[in-house]
Amino acid sequence: MPAYFTVAPAILLRTGYADMKTVYTLLRTGYTNIQISYTDIKS
Structure with missing residues (x-):
């Protein structure tokens, strides 16, 4: 039981650590x- x-x-x-990762x-x-989408919109 203690084991x-x-x-x-x-x-x-x-x-839990794996989930956080x-x-x-x-x-x-x-x-x-989001950055890629923003770059597409700008150009």
């Missing part, structure tokens, strides 16, 4: 897309 309590939070933290990547690509 479960040490392993579960570690897995949750790792997946995914969100960050999505935000970055979204920002890049």
Whole structure:
């Protein structure tokens, strides 16, 4: 039982970190897309 309590939070933290990285990547690509659209509109 104690092993479960040490392993579960570690897995949750790792997946949470992965989710944060995914969100960050999505935000970055979204920002890049906005910049590209803006450049297209300007020209």
